[in-house]
Amino acid sequence: MDYQHKAIEEKWQKFWADNHTFRVDNTSEKPKYYILDMFPYPSGAGLHVGHPLGYIASDIFARYKRLKGFNVLHPMGYDSFGLPAEQYAIQTGQHPAVTTAANIERYREQLDNIGFSFDWEREVRTSDPAFYKWTQWIFTQLFDAWYNKANDRAEPIATLIAHVETNGSNGLLAVSDEDTAIFTAAQWASFSEEQQQRELLKYRLAYLRESTVNWCPALGTVLANDEVVNGVSERGGYPVVQKKMMQWSMRITAYAERLLNGLDTVDWPDPLVEMQRNWIGKSIGASVRFTVPSLGDDQYIEVFTTRVDTIYGVNALVLAPENELVNQLTTPGQRAEVDAYVAQTKKKSELDRMADVKAVSGAFTGCYVVHPLTAKTIPIWIADYVLAGYGTGAVMAVPSGDQRDYLFSTHFGLPIIPISDAQQLDGQADATKEGRYINSGIINGLTYLEAVDVLVAELESIGAGKATINYRMRDAIFGRQRYWGEPVPVYFKDGLPQLIEEGELPLILPEVDKYLPTESGEPPLGRAKGWKYRDTFEYELSTMPGWAGSSWYWYRYMDAHNAGEFASREAVNYWKAVDLYIGGSEHATGHLLYSRFWNKFLKDMGYVPEEEPFKKLINQGMIQGRSNFVYRVLDAEGKGTNTFVSHGLKDQYATVALHVDVNIVSNDTLDLDSFRQFRPDFVDADFILENGKYHCGHEVEKMSKSKYNVVNPDDIIEQYGADTLRMYEMFLGPLEQSKPWNTNGIEGVYKFLRKLWRLFHDGQGNFSVSDESSSKAELKALHKIIKKVEEDIERFSFNTSVSAFMICVNELTDLKCNKRGILHDLCIVLHPYAPHITEELWTLLGNEPGKLSYATYPAFNPDYLVESEFAYPISVNGKMRMNLPLSLSLEPADVEQAVLANEDVQRYLEGKSIRKVIVVKGRIVNIVV
RNA sequence: GCUCGGGUGGUGAAAUUGGUAGACACGCAAGACUUAAAAUCUUGUUCGCCUUAAAGCGAGUGCGGGUUCGAUUCCCGCCCCGAGUACCA
DSSP: OOOOHHHHHHHHHHHHHHTTTTOOOSOOSSOEEEEEEOOOOOOTTOOOTTTHHHHHHHHHHHHHHHHTTOEEEOOOOBOOOOHHHHHHHHHHOOOHHHHHHHHHHHHHHHHHHTTOOOOGGGOOBTTSHHHHHHHHHHHHHHHTEEEETTTTEEEEHHHHHHHHHHHTTTTOOEEOOTTOOOOOHHHHHHSOHHHHHHHHHTTOSEEEEEEEEEEETTTTEEEOGGGEETTEETTTOOBOEEEEEEEEEEOGGGGHHHHHHHGGGSBOOHHHHHHHHHHHOEEEEEEEEEEOGGGOTTOEEEEEESOGGGGGGOOEEEEOTTOTTHHHHOOGGGHHHHHHHHHHHHHSOHHHHHHTTTSOOOEEEEEEEEOTTTOOEEEEEEOTTSOTTSTTSEEEEOTTTOHHHHHHHHHHTOOOOOOBTTOOOSSSOOOOOOSOBOSOGGGTTOOHHHHHHHHHHHHHHTTSEEEEEEESOOOEEOOBSOSSSOBOSEEEETTEEEEOOGGGOOOOOOOOSOSSOOTTSOOGGGGSTTOEETTTEEEOOOBOOTHHHHTTHHHHGGGTTOSSSSSOHHHHHHHOSEEEEEEOGGGTTTHHHHHHHHHHHHHHTTSOSOSOSEEEEEEOOOEEEEEEEEEEEEOTTSOEEEEEEOGGGGGGSOEEEEEEOGGGEETTEEOHHHHHHHSGGGTTOEEEOBTTBOBOEEEEEOOOGGGTOOOOHHHHHHHHOHHHHHHHHHHTSOTTSOEEOOOTTHHHHHHHHHHHHHHTBOTTSOBOOBOSOOOHHHHHHHHHHHHHHHHHHHTTOHHHHHHHHHHHHHHHHHTTOOBHHHHHHHHHHHTTTSHHHHHHHHHHTTOOTTGGGGOOOOOOOGGGGOOSEEEEEEEETTEEEEEEEEETTSOHHHHHHHHHHOHHHHHHHTTOOOOEEEEETTTEEEEEO
16 A cells, blocks of 8 residues: 555544644643644634644644653643624624634634644633733732732732821832822821722722723724834824823833843843843933922922933923923913924824925923923923823933934024034034033043942932933733623722622623624723623723733643632642743734743742743744736737737736735646636636746745635645645755745655655555664664754754654665664654654554554664764865865874875875965864875 | 944855855756656756866955955945834923
């Protein structure tokens, strides 16, 4: 029998499922290893060949780790709440739960076809109430917690209450809103319950606050900062505007420093670490207060600066047009101008504002501040180059040291004061920190390093400023005005949010008649009939954002069916953290940051043991589409004819390029019969061929239906089998690299598997192996691959292993090797890559079915690779000339002698004098003449 | 603009510590088997020159320079492509 991939793969997939081969226990004598994939959102389109790339890599790694004696946790699940299902529900009226379940079923079928070794008994779905019960529970924990800066950790809100009851707000070091009250213990006691709760809300890690949010009118919801890309929504690309709204938020900023420091302890790709650093955006500087006498002597504007040393060069204070103070600052005389400018800014979308970086604009408020060190008056301006969302939404303008301030000042004719003797102000600002200060009061003559300390000390002593660290990262908005998400487990009593009792979780997502906002503009949950807490209190009508479930799901896999806890203490302490996480880099600032945040919180509360959840992380590259084109010949009027010209001849005609389904193209050659059936109007298409073939053009684009370049793994598996698909996806190139999918070349992998099959079979297709002992050459081929695969997998270089397997099988074929001992070990080594065929062959060898997954990876013996001779490359002046086989026992001096004595070598040296001979034992000989 | 990747045959790529550049595949060409096709196998395939052939010569890892006996690999400058980010004070 030939290699029958279909029968073999169906047989073993069924066997694995029936025998629970990949069921894993939470206890074991073996060391544990946790391999996690980023779980998919089950979209209606199903999987294309790009999706499983990372799953194949992680599956190879998981299977390899099992062979290496590890107890491996390798689960899979679905991130099944999300916008697309809801948009589909709005269009079709179908419940998102129904379409989601159907999509999951389809995904599961496709995943099963590939032969993954997931423990499906641990599957999770974020939209399952048994799962989101614990997402809601974590929310309640966050609500009931505050961040104590004194201990640098989150604590239960009870410790905060205890503090204020005895000390008031005195000595409280907490991360909080800015408008917290100052009170004594007695005052606290005198507060009404409502006042106390209002105050506590300013400290809770999950809190409700009026904040400026990214509102997306088209989606009818707010979006987190990471869901807004270039001023439009990440999903759908709809415009986003800033709007003030009462919103649930997560105090992730409390963890900014720990999120930053933790990056030094994880083994992640550099670009990803860099992206998180930038997102957190730590800058060290100073905050400075400028008093505003016209508003009163105790009124001030605070600015943040990283260059406090330039403070004597300030010529204006510039506020963001959105800054809340603008209205009160503006004098009657400037009112019209300022209002016009504010209105004009509001009209500009964020996109326009970014595109318009070069154009300088602004308006004078008519108001002045006092410089804290010189007591000079300084005008207050507004300009859109100052962002409301960063720092305090106000800057001190120093035109000599900052290019934006320079352009602003020259445009409006404000004075430019040089502040350093090293500054070169020829038409632009000079941000140098070199030289010594001039025109700078108390720091005249000092260097940069000296000046900063002097200034900060002075500002602190007069109460006008202090050293400050500023973060770009904002607290994360945690509510969405949408239906298909976890309900927030909160009801309102007297306008104050209250948690639902833990025993009453989960708060089930109610049914609604339509998935649209109510007539009064409430979120869809406002449509739920009779949906009230204890039939009395209004529930929160927002749902949680998409990232809620994915911020802790890896713990649920550890103990997926636990009804009493998110995961048992034993399970969490056994599996601890994810050892290897594989997924796309598109989650760099969203999922991976929120997950680390929740993990740190859960650790602070004593629920999990590790500070960082993902020890090692690999980003698989994106698989792009590779489109094929046919060229339709145009007639004299420029209209399309029914004639198509091959790519190489298209320049001789007027043509228009059309996408053609890549599945009817093989090695860029079009299948003409399939093409005639591709579209009805192609039925009697004519072709202008090259050498009897129609060659298509090609281009790399996004993989999408409209470009006819989507390749479904099911089709590949039907034709070549899952083992071929797995190996070919790896063979395509380095895992981390993005590359277009091209089915050209898959034949090579398929041929390899058939060649492997033939090693075990005679010419008639009968199973035939020999029990004779193995030859030296056979053992060498085997042990080369044992070593190579081990090294390759450990450094995630899966593509090079596939080549090595091909070399190995080619060598064994040349040796006509059918020795049981060699083939037995080869099955184990290849098994992670091609699990089905190796299970079959391993069973044919007489082993117990199914035990291959837990076999022992063969031990590498270097003795089999030892050579007595080496064909030394002989180069002359660094140019390789010939090979000369010599014994490896020869020392460099003997090698030199042997080489120079050789006739063929002498031919290259004729008439030249030898200056030097370099001999690297076992490597190379280089003769310098 | 800044940050990080990357640039090697017709194509995907390999070269792990500075040591034979192009392994392994695809494609292509020629051949064997076959009535034929498929499958399989064999040979060739970086480019240029020379040659009936064997062989030989020269160039070659984006470009220019440097270090070294020796550079795809290290250093300096430049060009191009991709990703991220962008008025962050």
